[in-house]
Amino acid sequence: MSEAHGGYYVPHGTHWPIVGSIGLTTLLVGLANFLNGSSVGTTMMVVGLGIVFFMMFGWFGQVIRESESGTYNDQVDKSFRWGMGWFIFSEVMFFAAFFGALFYARIFSVPWLGGADVETNELLWNGWEAMWPTNGPGDVGGEFESMAAWGIPAINTLLLLSSGVTVTFAHWALKKNSRGPLVMWLLATVVLGFSFLALQIFEYTHAYHEMNLTLGSGIYGSTFFMLTGFHGFHVTIGAIMLTVIMLRCAKGHFTPDHHFGFEGVAWYWHFVDVVWLGLFIFVYIL
Amino acid sequence: MSTATTHDAHNEEHPSGLMRWVTTTNHKDIGTLYLLFALMMFIVGGAMAMIIRAELFEPGLQFVEPQFFNSMTTMHALVMIFGAVMPAFVGLANWLIPMMIGAPDMALPRMNNWSFWILPFAFAILLSTLFMEGGAPAGGWTMYPPLVLQTGNAFPFLIFSVHLMGISSIMGAINVIVTIVNMRAPGMTMMKMPLFVWTWLITAYLLIATMPVLAGAVTMLLTDRFFDTSFFNAAGGGDPVMFQHIFWFFGHPEVYILILPAFGIVSQIVPTFARKPLFGYSSMVYATASIAFLSFIVWAHHMFTVGMPLTGELFFMYATMLIAVPTGVKVFNWVSTMWRGAMTFETPMLFALGFVVMFTIGGFSGLMLAMAPVDFQYHDTYFVVAHFHYVLVTGAVFAIMGASYYWMPKWTGHMYDERLGKLHFWLSTISVNVLFFPQHFLGLAGMPRRIPDYSVQFAGFNEISSIGGFAFGLTQLLYVYIVFKTIKGGAKATDQVWEGAHGLEWTLPSPPPYHSFSTAPEVK
Numbered sequence: 001m002s003e004a005h006g007g008y009y010v011p012h013g014t015h016w017p018i019v020g021s022i023g024l025t026t027l028l029v030g031l032a033n034f035l036n037g038s039s040v041g042t043t044m045m046v047v048g049l050g051i052v053f054f055m056m057f058g059w060f061g062q063v064i065r066e067s068e069s070g071t072y073n074d075q076v077d078k079s080f081r082w083g084m085g086w087f088i089f090s091e092v093m094f095f096a097a098f099f100g101a102l103f104y105a106r107i108f109s110v111p112w113l114g115g116a117d118v119e120t121n122e123l124l125w126n127g128w129e130a131m132w133p134t135n136g137p138g139d140v141g142g143e144f145e146s147m148a149a150w151g152i153p154a155i156n157t158l159l160l161l162s163s164g165v166t167v168t169f170a171h172w173a174l175k176k177n178s179r180g181p182l183v184m185w186l187l188a189t190v191v192l193g194f195s196f197l198a199l200q201i202f203e204y205t206h207a208y209h210e211m212n213l214t215l216g217s218g219i220y221g222s223t224f225f226m227l228t229g230f231h232g233f234h235v236t237i238g239a240i241m242l243t244v245i246m247l248r249c250a251k252g253h254f255t256p257d258h259h260f261g262f263e264g265v266a267w268y269w270h271f272v273d274v275v276w277l278g279l280f281i282f283v284y285i286l
Numbered sequence: 287m288s289t290a291t292t293h294d295a296h297n298e299e300h301p302s303g304l305m306r307w308v309t310t311t312n313h314k315d316i317g318t319l320y321l322l323f324a325l326m327m328f329i330v331g332g333a334m335a336m337i338i339r340a341e342l343f344e345p346g347l348q349f350v351e352p353q354f355f356n357s358m359t360t361m362h363a364l365v366m367i368f369g370a371v372m373p374a375f376v377g378l379a380n381w382l383i384p385m386m387i388g389a390p391d392m393a394l395p396r397m398n399n400w401s402f403w404i405l406p407f408a409f410a411i412l413l414s415t416l417f418m419e420g421g422a423p424a425g426g427w428t429m430y431p432p433l434v435l436q437t438g439n440a441f442p443f444l445i446f447s448v449h450l451m452g453i454s455s456i457m458g459a460i461n462v463i464v465t466i467v468n469m470r471a472p473g474m475t476m477m478k479m480p481l482f483v484w485t486w487l488i489t490a491y492l493l494i495a496t497m498p499v500l501a502g503a504v505t506m507l508l509t510d511r512f513f514d515t516s517f518f519n520a521a522g523g524g525d526p527v528m529f530q531h532i533f534w535f536f537g538h539p540e541v542y543i544l545i546l547p548a549f550g551i552v553s554q555i556v557p558t559f560a561r562k563p564l565f566g567y568s569s570m571v572y573a574t575a576s577i578a579f580l581s582f583i584v585w586a587h588h589m590f591t592v593g594m595p596l597t598g599e600l601f602f603m604y605a606t607m608l609i610a611v612p613t614g615v616k617v618f619n620w621v622s623t624m625w626r627g628a629m630t631f632e633t634p635m636l637f638a639l640g641f642v643v644m645f646t647i648g649g650f651s652g653l654m655l656a657m658a659p660v661d662f663q664y665h666d667t668y669f670v671v672a673h674f675h676y677v678l679v680t681g682a683v684f685a686i687m688g689a690s691y692y693w694m695p696k697w698t699g700h701m702y703d704e705r706l707g708k709l710h711f712w713l714s715t716i717s718v719n720v721l722f723f724p725q726h727f728l729g730l731a732g733m734p735r736r737i738p739d740y741s742v743q744f745a746g747f748n749e750i751s752s753i754g755g756f757a758f759g760l761t762q763l764l765y766v767y768i769v770f771k772t773i774k775g776g777a778k779a780t781d782q783v784w785e786g787a788h789g790l791e792w793t794l795p796s797p798p799p800y801h802s803f804s805t806a807p808e809v810k
C-alpha cells in the first residue's frame with residue numbers, strides 16, 4: 001500500500017465509511033419497515049447486512065494489509081490500544097443500562113408493586129405478593145419456570161473461564177513466537193466459545209419450549225433474555241473475531257512485539273468473560 | 287512523548303469535487319463538514335421553533351394541529367441537541383484539537399470520517415418521520431413511555447436514528463480522547479493544554495460513558511413495543527419510571543456535554559481579549575472534572591415530581607446544588623481574568639461576555655429548580671423552558687458563535703466583517719432575552735410546556751416572547767450571511783489574528799496547511 005518512514009501514519013481518503021453508513025442505514029431502515037409490517041423490510045435488511053459485511057471485509061482487509069506491511073509505528077499502535085480500550089468501556093456502559101434495569105426491578109419496582117413502602121398496591125394489585133423471579137402482578141406471558149444456575153449456565157461459566165485461560169496461553173505462545181501452540185490454543189479458545197453458544201442455543205430452546213420462559217415473561221423474561229441475549233451476541237462477535245485472528249496467525253501474521261490485532265480481540269474476549277460472570281451471579285444465582 | 291510526524295502516502299485515494307468531502311480523512315475537512323452540517327440543522331431546528339412560536343403567539347389553535355405541534359417541540363429538541371449543538375462542538379474539536387496540541391491530524395482519521403458520515407443518514411431517517419403515517423414523534427425528546435410507545439410508524443425510525451447518533455458520538459469521542467492522550471507534541475504536558483482541549487477531553491469521557499446508556503434505554507423501548515418485553519410495564523413487574531431513571535442517567539451528563547466545550551471556548555476567548563492569562567487555570571481543570579463527576583449523581587432532579595422516596599429527593603436536591611460550586615468557580619475565574627485587563631470588545635469577546643452573564647442567569651434558574659419542594663410547582667412549566675434555553679442558547683449556542691468568529695479568520699484566512707458581527711451579537715442578545723425572559727414569568731404563573739393552547743391570562747407574555755423569537759430567528763439569517771461572506775473573501779487575516787492570542791494554533795499560517803503540524807513543534 002504505502003510506505004512508512006517511521007512517522008505517524010495519516011491515511012489520505014477512504015471510501016469504506018460511506019459504504020458502512022449506507023449499509024447500516026439500509027439495514028436499520030429495513031428493520032424499521034419490517035417491524036412496521038411493510039413487505040420491503042426483509043429484502044432491505046438482507047441487502048443492508050450484505051453491504052455492512054462488504055464494508056467490514058474491505059476496511060479490515062485494508063488495515064490488515066497496512067499493518068503487515070509495517071505502516072503502523074508504535075505511536076499508531078498506541079492509538080489503536082487507547083481506542084479499543086475506550087470502545088470496550090462504551091460496551092460496558094451499554095450492559096450497565098440493562099444491569100441497571102435488572103437491579104431497579106429487583107430492588108424497587110417489584111417490591112413496590114407488592115406493597116412495600118407504598119399503599120397503591122391495595123388499590124391496584126391487591127393481594128399480589130412481591131417475589132423474584134416474577135412476570136409481574138399481571139402474570140404477563142403466563143406461568144413460567146425460571147432458569148436454574150447449576151445446569152447449563154454453570155457449564156457455560158466453566159467454558160468461558162477456561163477460554164480466557166487458553167487465549168492467555170495463546171498470547172504467551174505468540175510472545176515466544178511458537179506458532180504451533182499459538183494456533184492450537186487459539187483453536188481451543190474458538191472451540192470453547194462456539195460450544196458456549198451451542199449450549200446457550202440449547203438453553204433458549206429449552207426455555208421457550210419446555211419452561212414457557214420467553215422474552216414476554218414479564219420483567220424476569222425481559223431482563224433474562226435481553227442480558228443473556230446481548231451477551232450471547234457479543235460472544236458470537238468475539239468468537240468470529242478470534243477465528244479471524246486464528247487464521248491470520250496460521251498465515252504467519254503478527255510478530256512477538258507487534259500484534260495489537262491479537263491483543264485487541266483478547267481484551268474483547270476477557271470483557272465478554274467478565275460480563276458473563278456478572279450475569280451468572282446476578283441473573284442466574286441470585 | 288514520541289514525536290509525531292507525517293509522511294505522505296502516494297498511491298491512495300485523492301478524489302476531487304464532492305467525493306473529496308465524502309472520502310476525506312483530514313481533520314480540517316471533517317471539522318468543516320461537521321460545522322456546516324450543524325449550521326444546516328440549526329436552520330432546520332430553528333424553522334420548527336418558528337412554527338412553535340407562531341402557534342403560541344395567541345391563545346387558541348391557530349396554524350397547526352396539536353399533534354403536529356407536539357411533533358415540532360419533540361423534533362426541535364432532537365435536531366438542536368443532536369444535530370446542531372453536538373456536531374458543532376465536534377466540528378470545533380476536529381478543527382482545533384490537533385492544532386492546539388501540535389498534532390498532524392486526529393489519531394484515527396478513517397474512523398473520524400465515519401463519525402461524521404453517519405450523521406447525515408441519522409438525520410435523514412429522523413426527518414423522514416415527518417412524512418410518515420401517524421406523524422413524526424410527538425412524545426417529547428425525552429421519549430417517556432408509555433406515551434412514546436403510541437408513536438405511529440415513526441417509532442422504530444426514531445429509535446434507530448438515536449442509535450446512529452449514538453454510534454457517531456461514541457466514535458467521535460473515542461477519537462478525541464485518543465488524540466489528546468497520544469498525539470500531543472513533545473513538551474505539551476496535560477497541565478499545559480489549552481482549556482478547550484481539557485474540557486473536550488472530559489466531555490468525550492462523558493459521551494462514552496452515557497451514550498451507550500441512552501442506546502440501552504431506547505433499545506428497551508423498542509423491545510417493549512415490538513418484542514413483548516415488560517421493562518416499562520407495571521403489569522409485568524417493570525416500571526415506566528425506570529425509563530426516566532435510565533434516560534436521565536444519560537440525560538444530565540448530556541446537558542454537561544452540551545456546555546463543557548462551551549466553557550472551554552469562553553476560557554480561550556476571554557484571556558485573548560483581556561490580554562491576560564486565564565485566571566486560575568488549574569482550578570478550571572479541577573472544576574471541570576468535578577462537574578463531570580457530579581453530573582453522574584444528580585439525574586433525578588428531573589424527576590422530583592414523579593414519585594421517589596424522600597431520601598432520594600433530598601439526595602438529588604443537595605447533589606444538584608453542589609454543582610453550583612464548581613460552576614461558580616468558573617464564573618469567578620472568567621471575571622477575575624477580565625479584572626484590570628486591557629479589554630477590547632471584538633465580536634468573539636462580546637459573545638463570550640454575553641455567555642458569562644446569561645449562562646449565569648440560566649445557572650441561577652437551575653438552582654431554583656434544584657430545590658425539590660419548589661420544583662413541584664415549576665416542573666414542566668415554561669420556567670424550565672426558560673432555564674434550559676438560557677443555558678443552551680445564550681450558553682452553548684452563543685459560545686459556538688463566539689468560537690466561529692474567533693477562529694474563522696484562522697480557518698479561512700479572511701477576517702469577518704466586524705460591523706456585521708457586532709450587529710449580529712446585539713440583535714441576538716436583545717431578541718433572545720425578549721424571547722426567553724418572559725418565559726420565566728409564564729412558568730412561575732403556571733403555564734405548562736409542550737401545550738399548543740393556553741389560558742388567556744398568559745397571552746401578553748407569549749406575544750412578547752414570540753416577537754422576540756421571530757426577531758432572533760431572522761437575526762440568524764444575518765449570521766449565515768456573515769459566515770458565507772467570510773468563507774468567500776474579506777480582509778487578509780494575519781497568523782496570530784488577535785493581538786492577545788496565544789497558543790499553537792496561532793503560530794500556523796491562516797489558513798493553516800493541510801496537515802497542521804507535519805513535524806511536531808517543541809512546547810516549552
Ligand code: HEM
Binds near residue numbers: 544606
Ligand atoms: C447550575 C447548574 C444547573 C442546575 C442546578 C440545573 C438544574 C435543573 C433542574 C433541577 C432541572 C429540572 C427541572 C424540571 O424539569 O422541573 C433542569 C432541567 C434542564 N436543564 Fe438544567 N441545571 C443546570 C445547568 C444546566 C445546563 C448547563 C444545561 C445545558 C447546557 C441544562 C439543561 C437543562 C435542560 C435541557 C433541562 C430540561 C430537560 C427537559 O425536561 O426537557 N441545565 N435543570
Ligand SMILES: [Cu+2]
Binds near residue numbers: 537541588
Ligand atoms: Cu439535569
